[in-house]
Amino acid sequence: MATAPPLRDVQCFAHVARHLGFSRAAAELGMSQPAVSQAVARLERQLGVALFERSSRAVRLTPAGAGLLPYADTLLETAAAFTAEAARLAAPPRSSIQLAYAPLVGALAARAARRLAGREPAIDVELRPLGWRAATEALARGEVPAALLSAPFPLGCTTGARFHVAVAHLAVPAGDPLAALPRVTPALLGRHKVLMPRVRPPGGMWARLAGTLRGAYQHQEVADDIDDYAALLDLVAAGIGLLPAPRLLATSIRRPDVRYVPFDAGDLRLTFGLAWPAGRVPAEVTTLVHAVQETLWTR
Missing domain, CATH: 1.10.10.10 (Winged helix-like DNA-binding domain superfamily/Winged helix DNA-binding domain)
Incomplete structure (x- = not known):
């Protein structure tokens, strides 16, 4: 043959x-x-x-x-x-972009990444979960073009796609008497420690809460910044302190050793947004801003 x-x-x-x-x-x-x-x-x-x-x-x-x-x-x-x-x-190579993001809003970052992967032409998003300080340093060093993080936003950065996350619950140990209450107010926390970051910028949610808890209240400072709320639930379960919990946390992470009790401490909310170095906006960042905005509108 x-x-x-x-x-x-x-x-x-x-x-x-x-x-x-x-x-x-x-x-x-x-x-x-x-x-x-x-x-x-x-x-x-x-x-x-x-x-x-x-x-x-x-x-x-x-x-x-x-x-x-x-x-x-x-x-x-x-x-x-x-x-x-x-x-x-x-086929032409797919575009890609790196995005640093706070773990609390990981679901939003993932939806934005899926949106960009499904568009034509597709854009791959490399997600990097980073705390506030690490994300700010990565932006400054040029390691990532943009970061989805909480206020206060880094100096020298432009922000877009801002949104608010309400802090309307208090995470308490399952066996604590507070867990049986229909709601908790600051007046009931005199003998409890509240988990807080050491760095509390003026005007921010943590500074407002610390002002509310002045006097006999105790603060258990756990880190310079609080980014990984899920990890802090271990401290709550161990009885080390109570955690003001964003609604995103209360609806996404359920544990048998932790209870989320409605927390009536005024208008507490965290502000998040997409931040990038000021100056000329790269096309990839513009695309990312639009994807995050569209994700917020359709969630």
Whole structure:
């Protein structure tokens, strides 16, 4: 045999072998039955072997046909992989962008990433969960073009797609008497410690809450910034302190050792937004801002 048989003929052979019939093979291939029969006959002539035993009632593989079928399947799979890889190499490279984000708003970051991955042309988003300080430093060093983080926003940055997250619950240990109350006010927390960050910028939610809890109240400062609220639930469960809980946390993370009690301490809310270095706005950042805004509008 001087040349390899055409793939189309091999494909017809494999389909007839799978169905043991020319009519069903032809229907699956979108060909006429005579065309499939001719392709198989042509392949048999080129190979010099009979692939099927034909009768008026049935079609059966010959021993040669049964022996060659696995090779035919491998050949067709390799050809399909070859075509797919060629198409991948021929396609223009996908754009990508890195986005740092606060863990609390990870669900929003993920939805924005899916939105960009599904558009045409697609944009891949590399998500990097970072705390406020780490995200700010990554922006300053140029490691990420944008970050989805909470106020106060870094100096020298422009912000967009701002939104608020209400802090309307208090996370308490499941066995604490506060867990049985319909709601909690600051007046009930005199003998409890409240988990807080050491850094509380003026005008921010934590500064307002600290002002409300002046006097006999105790603060348990746990870090410079509070970003990973989910991790702090371990401290709540251990009885180390109570945690003012954003609504996102209360609705997304349920634990048997923690209860979320409505917290009536005034208008407490965290402000989030997309921040990027001031100056010329790269096209990828503009696209990211639009994706976050669209995600907020449709959530």
